[in-house]
Amino acid sequence: MARIIQLNTLIFFKFIGKYTLDIINHLGAAVIFFSQGFVRIFRKKQWQEIVQQVYYIGATSSSIVVVVGLFTGMVLGLQLYYTLIKFGAVGVVGAAISLSIIRELGPVLTAIMITARAGSAMTAEIGIQRISEQIDALYTMRIDPVKYLISPRIAAAIISFPILTAFFDILGILGGWITTVLLLGVNEGTYFYRAQSSLAMVDIQGGFIKSIVFAVIVSTICCYQGYFTHLRTDSHGSKSVSVSTTSAVVLSCVLILISDYMVTSFLM
């Protein structure tokens, strides 16, 4: 019996050890991958690719950000109104909405939306290019695959995330105004006065810092998963692309929330 317990303990620690080593290995590889991609942003002939990616990640994601931003603000307005009315503090609903959107919900939800829309597509596209030997073809044509495929996406994410976050913030506050002012009768002047006066520059800066951190995380993870999809041991071929895409989205969302906590604790 003691022998079995000893053996199981050994297997458990072996598993934990292997898992930890794997995580550290991937983390190291992802950091190197990001560094290589980031450095190559500033090389020649990158503008056109970056503009294309900004269009793809940024412009085409704007519609979903509009919808999500607007409805998040509206729901928030509804919830906060019925909570604050119990304490007779309806007047601060504008402040509550603007602060929660600009500090937290704006950057986080925008990042999650872009991950779902553009991040997954990034992984799938690069993954397919990997398994169909297009990345090898780039190498044989003397085109640096990291420079050509990864750097524009990292740059575009860093450009697009803060812009879309700002977009989300404005629409969120507007959504809150629709429910609280137009539908529930809160005074318009009070709503905007509170929303403006409660906000400090540091709150807006914090939101943008978060969005840049999320941009780095999402673009690195999504590109990394696609680029190394052929090295997966759990699946092969097209299956590996689908597994990589799922992993990229899940991992990005989890890391967005973890890093959100970490950045917030630094900023507070």
Next chain:
Amino acid sequence: METPLIEFKNVTKRFNGKTILDHVNMTIYGNQVTTIIGKSGTGKSVLLKHIAGLLSPEEGEIFLTGKPLGEMKKDGEWDRYRKNISYMFQGNALFDSMTVFENVALPLRQTTNLKKKEIKKKVMMRIAQTELTEVTGKYPSELSGGMQKRVALARALVTDPEIILFDEPTTGQDMVRRNIILSMIAHYKKKLGFTAVLISHDVPDVLFISDRIILLWEGKVAFQGAYEDTIQLKHPMIDEFLQSLEGFKDELTGLLSKQMFTSRYAMSFGAKQEGLSGAAILFDVNFNLLVESLGHQAAIDIVKTLGEHINKYMGAIDGFSTRQRTGQIITILPHINGTEAKQVVADLAKRLQEEALPSIQSVMRAKTKKNSCFDIYVSAGITETNFSDDIEKILSNARSAQKIIAQYQCAKRRN
């Protein structure tokens, strides 16, 4: 002795502990077509990827004109080496979100400082040469498999490389398309002067354009040399693999495969009786000129039609033929002397002149929708042969005796 362009010395590669290349020693010479053949999973693509620099050996060394690739400086010789190399992937590796033009232009846009106009000119030239002008703005998914191959070929050629690596360029193609792609490779190799390294299973078609073949067997080089040498080399691997691949017939023309032709020749003169003789005729069509004026597809169609005519006519008088090169056919007529052979050729020439060539002309005009003037010349060289002559000698004698036997000139030129 000529210095090899690329040389593998004891190259070994393993994946997850499994040995794929096992002390491979082989040489590739400049300005030749070298074909690598071997069973699936024997390491052919891995070998090609080593040449392209996509993989590096775990043991051994690869040399470029005597200099180890591993010792080349990244920004100097290594970069120059990579600049001179192109790779045509088995699955084409075309970018599906780019049009044909953008795919072909990609290496020039990304790696050169050429102006837009110059890039356009170069790309359009390659697109025209590979007969893709009509699909320039289309996406790869809108093209047939053969067209996609041609786009990949155009992209491989656009940088004017000195070495082009072709990973199974004819896989999945029908016999006509197979021959078209191979004739394109041979044609551009001749025209542009590059070194071609091919992986192909399409024996015998690929042999018509190959100068050397390398047979990989279980990760090792079992044979390297000219195709003719494989016939003399009685090696069980060659019997088992190469000859089984070749089959009995050349699918395109219906003529005998080279192996069968050689066996039939040996059987016909096998008794080795003094005085046993026959005649050999080497037919040639102006293949390269036809490619220039009509394109690869039409040129291959003409070879196919001529092959069928020769097969039908010579078969009736106990003759047997094989394709020697893409547009070259050799026929052996046992028990017929030179004078009789001349009469046979004269009769065939008359038939070609009156029936085959005009019908080929009209079919070609309809198919290519071109009103351009093009000529077809069929030449033949006759030589007497006896049991002691080897094929090479017969070919050489027949080649020196070649003259035009049938021709069809377009009306404009006749006037």
